[in-house]
Amino acid sequence: MNYEPSSHNLARFPKWLKRPAAYSGRQGEVNNLIFTGNLNTVCVEAKCPNRSECFSRGSAAFLILGSVCTRNCAFCGVEYGTPHVADPDEGQRLAEAAAAMGLKHVVITSVTRDDLPDGGAGAFAGVIKLLREKIPDSTLEVLIPDFNGSVQALNTVLDSKPNVLNHNIETVPRLYPAVRPQAIYPRSLALLEHAAADGKTKVKSGIMVGLGETVLEVRNLLTDLKKTDCSIITIGQYLRPSRNQVPVAEFVTPEQFAEYEEYALDLGFEQAFCGPFVRSSYRAGEQFGKQLKD
Numbered sequence: 433m434n435y436e437p438s439s440h441n442l443a444r445f446p447k448w449l450k451r452p453a454a455y456s457g458r459q460g461e462v463n464n465l466i467f468t469g470n471l472n473t474v475c476v477e478a479k480c481p482n483r484s485e486c487f488s489r490g491s492a493a494f495l496i497l498g499s500v501c502t503r504n505c506a507f508c509g510v511e512y513g514t515p516h517v518a519d520p521d522e523g524q525r526l527a528e529a530a531a532a533m534g535l536k537h538v539v540i541t542s543v544t545r546d547d548l549p550d551g552g553a554g555a556f557a558g559v560i561k562l563l564r565e566k567i568p569d570s571t572l573e574v575l576i577p578d579f580n581g582s583v584q585a586l587n588t589v590l591d592s593k594p595n596v597l598n599h600n601i602e603t604v605p606r607l608y609p610a611v612r613p614q615a616i617y618p619r620s621l622a623l624l625e626h627a628a629a630d631g632k633t634k635v636k637s638g639i640m641v642g643l644g645e646t647v648l649e650v651r652n653l654l655t656d657l658k659k660t661d662c663s664i665i666t667i668g669q670y671l672r673p674s675r676n677q678v679p680v681a682e683f684v685t686p687e688q689f690a691e692y693e694e695y696a697l698d699l700g701f702e703q704a705f706c707g708p709f710v711r712s713s714y715r716a717g718e719q720f721g722k723q724l725k726d
């Protein structure tokens with residue numbers, strides 16, 4: 433799939449979604465570290481529209497437990513199928529790459545691994561431990577799947593004490609059957625509520641807009657999220673990764689994003705990041721008060 437607007441559809445993109453043709457900076461270095469470390473990033477696997485910008489700035493979001501997902505969400509470009517056997521050395525290589533990149537805030541996510549007894553929770557905990565040893569001054573953010581609602585799996589991650597625990601609720605409940613059929617809206621809310629009640633980590637969530645939701649539905653979702661005590665919210669524009677995913681229903685205007693941000697802050701979220709190119713890991717370190725390596 434390809435998130436980058438093709439020359440064919442570029443003309444149909446509103447002006448606020450047009451970006452510089454290319455970024456340079458540290459892209460080569462980041463690509464090289466990922467390649468030599470035999471690592472995956474969600475940036476590449478999901479063909480995130482920000483990857484040139486993020487890589488050029490020396491950042492990336494690591495994807496653990498392979499690049500094949502056991503779920504087939506209709507908005508997501510990550511490959512769906514039979515996942516890879518978990519690689520026991522992946523965490524060590526990831527920690528080394530993160531150190532070489534000079535990351536002060538490391539974002540780790542995974543494909544959904546419904547095939548694993550713990551859903552991959554142990555792998556998250558293992559990576560956090562290795563990163564703490566390798567780069568003790570860095571803050572760590574995990575973007576986790578729903579672990580099929582397993583509190584035990586969630587506790588495994590919470591006990592490893594990431595600085596930020598993120599679980600994207602992705603879209604409004606009405607659209608779950610169409611775009612997120614193997615997930616359950618109340619189950620994701622319950623995960624966030626449990627994580628926030630734990631009190632050891634900042635809890636964060638995010639959604640995409642432009643999938644056909646209404647403004648009222650987004651406001652209601654923000655109210656639901658606030659009730660869980662989630663403290664950070666990200667809202668970005670859905671962009672169709674390829675013709676295999678659902679089409680964009682609407683290009684949400686920057687003014688509407690600003691309105692969502694104001695609404696979320698008025699509800700009491702500590703931080704709200706809303707804009708066309710916002711993704712949950714976009715400039716995540718800066719969201720958390722950490723600048724990237726100079």
Ligand code: SF4
Pocket residue numbers: 474475476480481482483484486487491492493711712713714715
């Ligand atoms: S926004 Fe996140 S997923 Fe996209 S390129 Fe940046 S770090 Fe990667």
